[in-house]
Amino acid sequence: MSAYSFAYLDDQTKRMIRRAILKALAIPGYQVPFASREMPMPYGWGTGGVQVTAAVLTPNDCLKVIDQGADDTTNAVSIRAFFAKTAGVATTTRTKEATVIQTRHRIPETALSEDQILVYQVPIPEPLRFLEPRETETRRMHALEDYGLMHVKLYEDIARHGHIATAYAYPVMVEGRYVMDPSPIPKFDNPKLSGNPAIQLFGAGREQRIYALPPWCEVASLDFEDHPFYPSKADAACGLCGAEDSYLDEVIVDDAGGRIFVCSDTDYCEDRQAQGHRGKDAA
Amino acid sequence: MTPLLSVKDLTKSYGAHVGCRDVALDLFPGEVLGIVGESGSGKTTVLNCMAGQLVPDQGRVVFDTRTDGRGDVLRMSEPERRMLGRTDWAFVHQNARDGLRMGVSAGGNVGERLMAVGARNYGRIRDTAEDWLTRVEINAARIDDRPTTFSGGMQQRLQIARNLVTGPRLVFMDEPTGGLDVSVQARLLDLLRGLVRDMGLSAIIVTHDLAVVRLLADRLLVMKSGEVVEHGLTDQVLDDPQHGYTQLLVSSVLQV
Numbered sequence: 173m174s175a176y177s178f179a180y181l182d183d184q185t186k187r188m189i190r191r192a193i194l195k196a197l198a199i200p201g202y203q204v205p206f207a208s209r210e211m212p213m214p215y216g217w218g219t220g221g222v223q224v225t226a227a228v229l230t231p232n233d234c235l236k237v238i239d240q241g242a243d244d245t246t247n248a249v250s251i252r253a254f255f256a257k258t259a260g261v262a263t264t265t266r267t268k269e270a271t272v273i274q275t276r277h278r279i280p281e282t283a284l285s286e287d288q289i290l291v292y293q294v295p296i297p298e299p300l301r302f303l304e305p306r307e308t309e310t311r312r313m314h315a316l317e318d319y320g321l322m323h324v325k326l327y328e329d330i331a332r333h334g335h336i337a338t339a340y341a342y343p344v345m346v347e348g349r350y351v352m353d354p355s356p357i358p359k360f361d362n363p364k365l366s367g368n369p370a371i372q373l374f375g376a377g378r379e380q381r382i383y384a385l386p387p388w389c390e391v392a393s394l395d396f397e398d399h400p401f402y403p404s405k406a407d408a409a410c411g412l413c414g415a416e417d418s419y420l421d422e423v424i425v426d427d428a429g430g431r432i433f434v435c436s437d438t439d440y441c442e443d444r445q446a447q448g449h450r451g452k453d454a455a
Numbered sequence: 456m457t458p459l460l461s462v463k464d465l466t467k468s469y470g471a472h473v474g475c476r477d478v479a480l481d482l483f484p485g486e487v488l489g490i491v492g493e494s495g496s497g498k499t500t501v502l503n504c505m506a507g508q509l510v511p512d513q514g515r516v517v518f519d520t521r522t523d524g525r526g527d528v529l530r531m532s533e534p535e536r537r538m539l540g541r542t543d544w545a546f547v548h549q550n551a552r553d554g555l556r557m558g559v560s561a562g563g564n565v566g567e568r569l570m571a572v573g574a575r576n577y578g579r580i581r582d583t584a585e586d587w588l589t590r591v592e593i594n595a596a597r598i599d600d601r602p603t604t605f606s607g608g609m610q611q612r613l614q615i616a617r618n619l620v621t622g623p624r625l626v627f628m629d630e631p632t633g634g635l636d637v638s639v640q641a642r643l644l645d646l647l648r649g650l651v652r653d654m655g656l657s658a659i660i661v662t663h664d665l666a667v668v669r670l671l672a673d674r675l676l677v678m679k680s681g682e683v684v685e686h687g688l689t690d691q692v693l694d695d696p697q698h699g700y701t702q703l704l705v706s707s708v709l710q711v
Binding site for chain 2: 316317318319320321323324327328330331332395396397398399
């Protein structure tokens with residue numbers, strides 16, 4: 173163990189990242205540039221999230237890693253193993269026991285508390301990127317609160333599809349100031365961003381940006397008066413635990429087109445099953 | 456009557472090369488001012504300096520804003536200038552592609568300025584967009600088509616609709632008819648003249664096409680080598696040019 177710094181990163185790197193995190197927390201929704209390091213994994217696998225997690229992790233922490241809500245997918249398992257090895261911290265799959273949760277594209281169904289930190293992996297931090305390719309221009313737009321373009325995107329959605337068809341990475345307004353990309357979480361999770369007691373940190377490794385939502389921060393999803401924001405989900409109950417309030421994945425179960433809906437948050441689903449809840453497809 | 460826009464001593468040089476020197480002009484409400492001159496005479500430099508897109512070396516550009524009264528555009532903060540650019544001002548580019556978002560539908564293009572100043576009702580934005588498309592003679596059924604599917608003349612008309620939707624008081628136009636064939640030009644000029652008169656717009660039109668200013672402009676400024684060489688009422692300048700260069704310019708026009 174002594175051959176490594178605690179949690180992989182060297183002291184100077186951690187210092188640099190922590191400064192970026194503090195700045196990000198001081199200006200909710202603002203993208204702070206940071207000198208992202210090479211990590212022992214490819215870009216797109218959570219290099220930003222891993223660096224943020226490494227910078228906030230302490231020896232007494234208990235780490236949970238989820239990928240699309242699941243604790244048992246490749247990405248989640250390998251990042252959990254990475255920190256178990258390089259930091260020697262306890263790991264868990266249970267949302268309630270974790271103090272640091274690194275997540276890819278979901279917010280856990282179980283309500284978070286003030287002593288938890290949620291770390292998001294972010295592929296493209298700039299919400300205006302696909303509307304305005306120039307970084308100089310998007311930065312100026314953020315500085316001047318010039319956000320008309322963001323609504324143009326939503327307008328185009330309604331004009332083409334009859335409703336706002338953006339279903340993930342749904343843009344939000346933070347504390348009435350910065351428009352922010354909440355990472356590709358389903359818009360079902362957007363309401364959980366607002367007034368959340370946990371600290372929410374966003375790390376984009378390839379794009380070298382960190383941004384954050386401090387606890388109890390006000391986050392509003394952008395919409396139109398006559399087309400209000402709606403946190404949509406599949407119109408079904410979980411086939412395993414019967415939950416009607418959780419975000420569902422559609423799973424194909426045989427070659428005959430059979431399919432079931434199950435909770436995307438595996439911990440939440442197992443928890444409910446342990447309490448005796450059963451869905452219609454439960455074995 | 457106080458001028459809507461008042462420019463004094465406007466000077467801009469690009470290194471040793473002079474863009475424009477000591478340009479002064481007053482524009483009164485409801486008036487259309489033409490700026491003519493050959494390529495490289497500094498017309499576009501003057502226009503861009505006035506519209507806050509270029510920073511001149513010296514000079515004052517005083518605009519009578521709707522909210523705060525007269526103020527020097529060059530000393531305003533960037534957010535204030537951007538706000539002006541979305542509300543009181545409009546800028547029509549020579550090339551419609553510079554002024555439009557080609558990846559966004561016609562309705563989105565027209566609605567952008569409305570949304571930028573806070574419109575948040577889809578139905579109303581769409582109604583306004585439809586109304587404006589009709590006013591610039593674009594079939595309202597094409598509201599969801601992208602400008603890439605429009606002809607050059609339609610793109611230019613769409614750009615005009617997009618600019619006028621927030622009811623600006625001053626329109627800057629840089630060669631609005633450039634690159635269009637003559638019959639399309641004629642229709643566009645007719646449309647512009649109607650809009651300018653109906654809305655009581657003030658406009659500054661930069662062009663090298665004397666026919667355009669003859670039709671649209673009340674007053675005319677002739678520029679050469681970065682300086683204003685002659686100014687006066689349009690008909691007066693074109694029918695009785697005093698300066699040698701203006702005489703050359705007027706006599707260069709082919710009579711069909």
